[in-house]
Amino acid sequence: MGFPVVRMRRLRQNENLRRLVRETTLSVDDLIYPLFVCPGKSVKNEIKSMPGNYQMSVDKLVEECLEVRDLGIPGIILFGIPEKKDEIGSEAYSDDGIVQKAARALKEKVDNLLIITDICFCEYTSHGHCGVIKDGAVDNDETLKLLAKQALSHAKAGADILAPSDMMDGRVGAMRSALDKSGYTHVPIMAYSAKYTSAFYGPFRDAAESVPKFGDRRAYQMDPANADEALKEVKLDLEEGADIVMVKPALSYLDIIYRVKNEFGVPVAAYNVSGEFSCVKAAHGNGWVDGERMMMEILLSIRRAGADIILTYFAKDAAKLLK
Ligand code: PBG
Numbered sequence: 511m512g513f514p515v516v517r518m519r520r521l522r523q524n525e526n527l528r529r530l531v532r533e534t535t536l537s538v539d540d541l542i543y544p545l546f547v548c549p550g551k552s553v554k555n556e557i558k559s560m561p562g563n564y565q566m567s568v569d570k571l572v573e574e575c576l577e578v579r580d581l582g583i584p585g586i587i588l589f590g591i592p593e594k595k596d597e598i599g600s601e602a603y604s605d606d607g608i609v610q611k612a613a614r615a616l617k618e619k620v621d622n623l624l625i626i627t628d629i630c631f632c633e634y635t636s637h638g639h640c641g642v643i644k645d646g647a648v649d650n651d652e653t654l655k656l657l658a659k660q661a662l663s664h665a666k667a668g669a670d671i672l673a674p675s676d677m678m679d680g681r682v683g684a685m686r687s688a689l690d691k692s693g694y695t696h697v698p699i700m701a702y703s704a705k706y707t708s709a710f711y712g713p714f715r716d717a718a719e720s721v722p723k724f725g726d727r728r729a730y731q732m733d734p735a736n737a738d739e740a741l742k743e744v745k746l747d748l749e750e751g752a753d754i755v756m757v758k759p760a761l762s763y764l765d766i767i768y769r770v771k772n773e774f775g776v777p778v779a780a781y782n783v784s785g786e787f788s789c790v791k792a793a794h795g796n797g798w799v800d801g802e803r804m805m806m807e808i809l810l811s812i813r814r815a816g817a818d819i820i821l822t823y824f825a826k827d828a829a830k831l832l833k
Contacts, residue, residue: 534814536806538582538832542626542779543825546717547571547612548591559713560784561791563823565591568608568615575620581829585624587673587821588612589718592634598642599634603659610667617668626700627664629657629674629685638722640676640730648730653678658688665694673756675702677730683750700779701752704740704766707731710759710785717784740766741773748776754819759783761808764815771816780817782808787823806831 521531546557546565553567566574578586590609592601601607609627616625631653632640641653653676661672672689674681682701689697707728715721732739740763744755755774757767758781771778790808794801805824812820822828 534810536810536813536828536832538829539584540809540813540818540820541583541825541828542585542587542624542819542821543578543583544587544589544821544823545571545574546589546591547608549593549608557713557717559716559788560823561788561795562827563717565717568612571612572615572619575616575623578826579620579623581826582833583623583825583829585626585670587626587628588669589628590633591719595634595636597636598656599631602631602634603656603663605663605666607663609669610663613664613667613669624670625668626671626673627669629660629664629672629681630676631656631660632676632720632722633718637724638720639725640727641678646725648678650678650680654680654684657681658684661685662688662692662694665689665692665697669697671698671700671754673700673702675705675758677702677705677727677732679746680750682747682752686751698753699751700754700756701747702758702781703744703747703752703755704757704763704770705731706734706759706763708734708759708762708783708785710762710783712785713788714784734762737766737769741769744770744774748774753777754779756781756821757817759786760812760817760820761786764811767812767815767817777818778816779819779821780812780815782812782820782822782824784823802827802831 521527548565550567554570555565557563588609592608613625630640632638639648641648664672682699747755754777756779757763760780760782767780790801790804793799809828
């Protein structure tokens with residue numbers, strides 16, 4: 511049966527009709543807000559390439575997290591900017607590291623908010639790569655030992671979920687066994703399983719001060735041309751014990767989100783990364799687009815592709831609109 515009997519516009523006539531037949535929902539329950547913590551007191555430096563986002567000292571971070579919690583956002587993901595960097599990124603696994611201090615303060619002062627911590631070395635190494643350098647390249651297996659130490663130290667400090675973003679082979683297994691041996695069997699791992707080499711990380715690297723000093727990350731992050739490979743990455747992470755798998759970035763990789771959700775049926779997170787955020791903000795600032803509508807359309811599209819969870823710098827703005 512077709513036109514004139516079938517008229518698709520019949521169910522689009524008004525908002526209540528549209529509400530009844532809407533297939534995808536976006537809720538504050540789906541959102542995670544990324545935050546950057548730095549040393550000092552009363553520090554709140556706006557990140558130029560990411561309007562409305564800041565590097566914050568622990569005291570300011572606590573204030574921010576109270577606001578985030580009161581907006582109903584279930585959790586934050588924390589990135590650290592250390593006091594000093596070195597060759598092996600030792601502050602990453604120090605119990606007095608910046609993220610560890612922040613996690614302890616947040617656990618003490620902010621209840622009812624999940625603290626997810628990013629597990630990686632690029633913010634902590636003097637060369638800006640995601641692990642230990644040997645012969646000009648990141649040494650996978652040496653890095654695994656340090657990632658396991660970092661994970662354990664974050665768990666000890668009170669992190670609720672650990673999120674490895676380094677893309678070393680075997681990191682989920684290495685972290686899981688280190689956690690389990692020390693009594694942290696209950697701490698979930700959200701793995702950045704399909705993390706692509708991407709120009710969309712540009713503003714983040716300003717924010718986290720993590721631009722690599724030589725070369726790039728193509729020898730460990732995924733090639734944007736590959737999709738089957740993402741499924742293999744996800745499968746391996748699940749076998750090693752990942753509880754949630756992530757696709758990153760989100761917008762240029764909606765097909766990957768879709769395939770991962772369909773193939774595995776596990777909780778899938780998508781990272782709506784810094785460049786995706788900044789492009790919208792810049793275009794809105796120039797008066798070229800309606801940034802608010804664009805934000806909601808983007809977040810909805812990520813959900814429609816199959817993501818259960820969205821990590822996004824839009825989390826606060828979206829939560830306010832969804833209220
Ligand atoms: C690496 C990490 C990166 C992001 C999150 N974790 C960047 C990178 O690989 O350079 C990017 C997030 C964003 O762009 O918003 N620790």
